Amino acid sequence: MRDFHTHPELELGDKLLEARDIVLMRGGKRLLDGVDLSLPAGRRTVIMGANGAGKSLLLRVLHGLIAPDAGQVLWHGAPLSAEARQAQSMVLQRPVLLRRSVLGNLRFALSVRGIRGKERAAREAEALDRAGLSEFARRPARVLSGGEQQRLAVARALSTAPRMLLLDEPTASLDPAATRQIESQINAAHGAGVTVVMVTHDHGQARRMADDILFLHRGRVAEAGPAQQVLTAPRSAAVAAWLDGRFYDGP
Numbered sequence: 001m002r003d004f005h006t007h008p009e010l011e012l013g014d015k016l017l018e019a020r021d022i023v024l025m026r027g028g029k030r031l032l033d034g035v036d037l038s039l040p041a042g043r044r045t046v047i048m049g050a051n052g053a054g055k056s057l058l059l060r061v062l063h064g065l066i067a068p069d070a071g072q073v074l075w076h077g078a079p080l081s082a083e084a085r086q087a088q089s090m091v092l093q094r095p096v097l098l099r100r101s102v103l104g105n106l107r108f109a110l111s112v113r114g115i116r117g118k119e120r121a122a123r124e125a126e127a128l129d130r131a132g133l134s135e136f137a138r139r140p141a142r143v144l145s146g147g148e149q150q151r152l153a154v155a156r157a158l159s160t161a162p163r164m165l166l167l168d169e170p171t172a173s174l175d176p177a178a179t180r181q182i183e184s185q186i187n188a189a190h191g192a193g194v195t196v197v198m199v200t201h202d203h204g205q206a207r208r209m210a211d212d213i214l215f216l217h218r219g220r221v222a223e224a225g226p227a228q229q230v231l232t233a234p235r236s237a238a239v240a241a242w243l244d245g246r247f248y249d250g251p
């Protein structure tokens with residue numbers, strides 16, 4: 001795979017993205033309420049929590065799609081800039097594909113980043129190959145199956161050589177086989193140096209994919225730590241209840 005993530009100034013494990021005391025207000029409610037986090041380079045962080053905990057909103061804040069009412073998002077120690085945002089790619093639960101061919105979707109994403117000519121052709125071919133979609137290159141993207149569409153969305157997100165891949169429940173509507181294909185794509189990117197941040201509700205997926213887990217409860221970080229520890233010996237009542245499948249109404 002292309003070594004698109006060689007960043008000599010950044011050591012594995014250095015803080016790539018940090019959030020400091022993020023507050024997000026809507027309709028008089030604190031939907032994110034003092035979120036602090038630190039995402040080290042080269043790790044896979046899985047964000048979990050009950051419906052409505054604020055996971056999607058947090059991902060959008062980290063990606064710079066929503067400005068917080070208070071607090072800061074830092075990229076490599078500096079406030080998140082437009083340039084830094086270009087070093088991130090985001091994938092949503094339902095892929096947003098253009099009414100173009102599979103290849104056209106890749107081409108557009110690369111063109112808007114100013115990548116053209118031979119370099120673009122090479123990246124297109126690589127992305128198609130990586131997604132197992134080479135034979136579908138000329139097919140309209142919207143006629144692909146859900147799993148194929150998501151493979152295209154992940155390949156498109158990676159084609160721009162991001163440092164960080166953010167995914168919001170990327171396999172929530174997929175069957176187990178399609179889910180595993182998406183996980184392989186994500187893990188291949190991770191193996192090539194991409195830092196991964198993923199929201200999921202799927203316990204199995206968290207066990208398979210997470211190096212670290214960040215658990216949100218009512219807009220706050222209830223627990224954060226290495227996946228092995230959080231999933232087997234949770235320190236918070238919120239995570240313990242969630243692992244047992246119990247509704248948790250506590251603080």
Ligand SMILES: Nc1ncnc2c1ncn2[C@@H]1O[C@H](COP(=O)(O)OP(=O)(O)OP(=O)(O)O)[C@@H](O)[C@H]1O
Nearest residue numbers: 026027031049050051052053054055056057058201
């Ligand atoms: N623009 C908005 N105005 C008011 N409330 C909002 C707005 N956007 C989101 N919310 C509320 O904020 C809360 C957190 O939303 P968010 O989508 O981040 O939850 P989530 O943890 O991703 O949930 P799910 O697992 O169901 O996707 C929810 O209660 C949601 O209804």
